[in-house]
Amino acid sequence: MTKSRTLSLSVKLVLTAFFMVTVFLPIISMFSKINWATIGSIVNTATFGQTVFNSLSVTICATIISVITAYLLAFAINHSRIPCKGALSILITLPMLIPSISHGLGLINLFGENGLLTNLLGIPSNLYGFNGILIGSVMYSFPVAFLMLSDAMKYADETIYEAARVLGIPKGSRFFSVTLPYMKRPLISATFAVFTMVFTDYGVPLSIGGRFVTLPVYLYTEVIGLQDFSRGAFIGLLLLIPAIITFLIDLRKKDNEGMGFASKSIRIERNRLRDILLGLFCVLVIGFVLLVLVSFAIMTFIGKYPYDMSFTLRHIQEVMDKGLGEFFSNSLLISILVALIGTVVGYITAYVTARTESRVVSRILHLTSISSLAIPGIVLGLGYVICFSGSFLYGTIFILVLVNIIHFFSSPYMMAHNAMKKLNPNFEDVGKTLCVGRLRLLRDVFIPNTLDTIAEMFGYFFVNSMITISAVAFLYNTRTMPLAILINQLEGDMMFEAAAFVSMIILLSNILAKIVIAGVKKFCKYRLAK
Amino acid sequence: MEEKLQVSRLIKTYADKTVLNGINFTVHNGEFLSVLGPSGCGKTTLLRILIGIEPFDSGHIQKDGEEISNLPPNARGMGIVFQNYALFPNMSVLQNVMYPLKFQPKLKKNAKSIALDIIEKVGLTEHIGKKPNKLSGGQQQRVAIARTLALSPDIVLFDEPMSALDAANRVALRKEIKEIQAKFGITMIYITHDQEEAFSMSDRVIVMDEGNIVQMDTPYEVYHHPANDYVEQFVTCHLKEKISSIQESVGGVR
The missing domain is CATH 1.10.3720.10 (MetI-like)
Structure with missing residues (x-):
């Protein structure tokens, strides 16, 4: 086996192990929390049926x-x-x-x-x-x-x-x-x-x-309010069912695709x-x-x-007093870290699944990396609390970064995967015959040709990390709380005006991020076409 | 005639399928040799083995009398032009040709002058700053050839380079390849499934079928004295297809 094959295989194995720990382990430990003996008494209540x-x-x-x-x-x-x-x-x-x-x-x-x-x-x-x-x-x-x-x-x-x-x-x-x-x-x-x-x-x-009351709210109150992880995990299981069905349907669809490109774009009468x-x-x-x-x-x-x-400007002052600056910088820090790390990991994963040999390992890695799509944020968050609550990550900002990367991973990964599949399949062979190594090709050919995709991935991670509450709601503490959670708290205190202001800040940050990304993409296109 | 490349008893199997079944042939110095056959006959695998990007089970590949099958692809003194050319889309003509030179310790210093020289020889000097998507099919082909020639190989392999181009273009591009061969005096091995292409360009043609060489001769001999029914069918049936498609396109008799 050549050096580059060993390298790519070990990258694949490391990534697969990473997803096993960050995707499957939390879900499995969540299921292990379900105390089936008590589930019957929950299911038979009128409240549960109503929910x-x-x-x-x-x-x-x-x-x-x-x-x-x-x-x-x-x-x-x-x-x-x-x-x-x-x-x-x-x-x-x-x-x-x-x-x-x-x-x-x-x-x-x-x-x-x-x-x-x-x-x-x-x-x-x-x-x-x-x-x-x-x-x-x-x-x-x-x-x-x-x-x-x-x-x-x-x-x-x-x-x-x-x-x-x-x-x-x-x-x-x-x-x-x-x-x-x-x-x-x-x-x-x-x-x-x-x-x-x-x-x-x-x-x-x-x-x-x-x-x-709906099921997710029920789960939220059971876990956050009453600390009942067994019930929470059971409802998590229920929420996982439609998500898994969706995932399997999409998987089938992708496998069957191959109708290819339209030969002629639609004429509108x-x-x-x-x-x-x-x-x-x-x-x-x-x-x-x-x-x-x-x-x-x-x-x-x-x-x-x-x-x-x-x-x-009173409401703005109220939010400032609540610690807007700190939560806003938490959110920005989390979103930028998620975008940076998520984009790098997503890009590398996509590169090894799209552009290297050993199909079986690639296929396994491909499936594990899109499987996060099947896990709702609320379920992922619950799994993380149960799985990582004793670890060094817990209580730090990094657990929020990690959960967001996994939560939003599959879409940007697919963007990169598709972009790299589109590039000429012979580039690696060209490299071999011209004595240009894989890493050099990655730096000089793949990255320059997919810069707009990279920008798009970055934007997706950033925007979604700014708005998410589902997974992070279980994992933040007073020091690491992101801005979106503040909306929930302000609403709880009946401070709707202040909550409106926070929503506006998130909206404006995301619009700004989108504009920057659009600008970067335009610049990349311009440079490539020149 | 001087022997440039000698392939003997070459065997390649994938799992349970034999792709190359003990192939023997010799290529002369300065020759233009085509390997002709339908898809799946093993011709692309043969090419990939010659250049060294695909391992094989047993046999020998000798170049100028020396065994090269253990050498890495870039040390074999061979170049290859891939299907659809595989130019780097983000690089200009000059950058495409210069890029591989930068990783050669001996050539690094003179990379630019070597690239400029070769670009001039293939007649692309005025397009030097253009990106591949701004070039015609023929110009792209010349960049691809220049990129491999920059490392001064003495054999250049072609892997169905024109398969994505339209018929009118292909005739012109054949001529260009021949002109470049004459200019540089190199040996060329050309893989194709198009017998018209093979017959019009080659000194000799190899016809392959399911991992075996069924005939190896001049185009004239292959056409007039096909070795067996398979060769005859392959040669004529393709011509029939072509004629009927021409008839269709001009709206002629059916």
Whole structure:
């Protein structure tokens, strides 16, 4: 065996061991905490039945609305002639830049007892509970479904539509016989992804659920409040089920893919009515999104709506007094470390799985590194508490960094993996015959050609670490607390204005990060094309 | 004629499949030799073994009378042009040619002048600062050849370099390869599944089938006196395919 093969094999083994310890060990130790003798008494209570029912009903409704909304938006962006598509796509994905808990908060700002809109329109508030969770969950999940569906529609093949036209298939049937079958897989993927997101999220129900308890909130109170790890772990197991199904479906999909590239991009017929209706729908959705985001600014700078409408910086002062600076720098430090380490580990993992021999080990490493996708943040966080609570990591900022890297690992890993698969498969052989080693090629060829992907990975890790509360909620302490958790605490203290200000800071930081990343990507493209 | 490369009793097996079944052949100095066969006949494996990026089970490879099968790829005095050229997309023409020179202790100092010289010889001086995506297929091929020639090999191997190009381009590029061969006087071994390509460029052609050499002769002899039914079928059936595809494209009789 040559030196470089030994090196790549040992890198693979180290990485596989790393994921075994950081992904599987916590989950296994979580399961070992379940005391099956007492589970029967939990399952048979009326509260438990109600909680499961609550979770399922609100998740199913939210999933349906979310996917339909996302489909219409994706259709508008890819198959209509509405103007400013680029700007619209960016606005549609804005909700991905704030924590799920902030969506709940935004809705309280707008539709709560003294909400901006309930007051203005004089309508009674009926927000807390099912309605609030439903709207909040849709808000926070539809952009994800939009991105998945829009991506699939982008590569739709015009030749199929040409064939359908030539064969005289009427428009209506064309939708059911051509468009829908083509979108079937992406739709299934998006549906399951949204279902899992909503089913396992506790930010929205925590802030707006009131007495309408869902499974994640139940888990959260059992563990954080009552320190009952056995029950918590059992609910964690329940939350893991849809996530694993989603994962397996996606895995099958990826294995079956191979339809390849579209030979011709879609031609969009003229249809004014369609464009007007879809344009209106986009404006409506985006208007609602912006309303929520703008409400943060209004709440921040107004004394106490609707009683004291004067401009004030008092709420900012309140947050400062709570230790904003410290939590903000915690968040920035965590997010930058996650982005740096996550990108490096993700890139190296992708390099060895995409560009080296020994298929079996590569395949195992590939599967382990995308398996974190199947574990909801709340479950991962619980697993980490149980698994690492005695270790030197516990109580430091590094456990938060580690849990976030694992939580968000699979998407950036796949970005890098796909980017490297696209590069000419002969580069390594070129290197061998020209006496250029693997590491030199990595430095001089692979990295320069994938800089935009690296920037994208970095941004993904950063933004998600800024907004996450699910995994970190179990692991922070007063010294390491990130900013998103502060929103939860402020809401608990009924300081909604202060919470709005924190949400706004997170939003603005993420917008800034996105702009920087977009700039870097543009620069990379420009340099490569020059 | 002087013997440049001698391959004897070369055997290569993957798990239970025999890819090369005891191959023997000799390549003369300055010759243009094509290895022709359908995909899966073992021709690409043969090429990868010659250059040294693929191990083999038994046999000998001798160059100028010396055994080279234990040498690493870069010490064999051979160059290779890969499928689709495998140019480094982030580097300019000059950087692509210069890059491997930088890692040669002896050539490092003069890397730039060597690269400039070779680029001039392949006629790319005016495109020196361009990235590969700004070059035509033919120019990309010349960069790929220049990149391997910079290390002054005396044999250059080609692994179906034109498979991704359109038919019109390929005819012109064949000529370019021949011109470069004449200019540098090097031995070339060319792998292809396209018999028209093989016949039009080569001094001699090797026809392969399932790990065996079924015929090795001049294009004229292979065409007029095919060694067996397989060779005859392979030669003619491909021509039929080509003719019918030409007919289709011009809308002719069916």
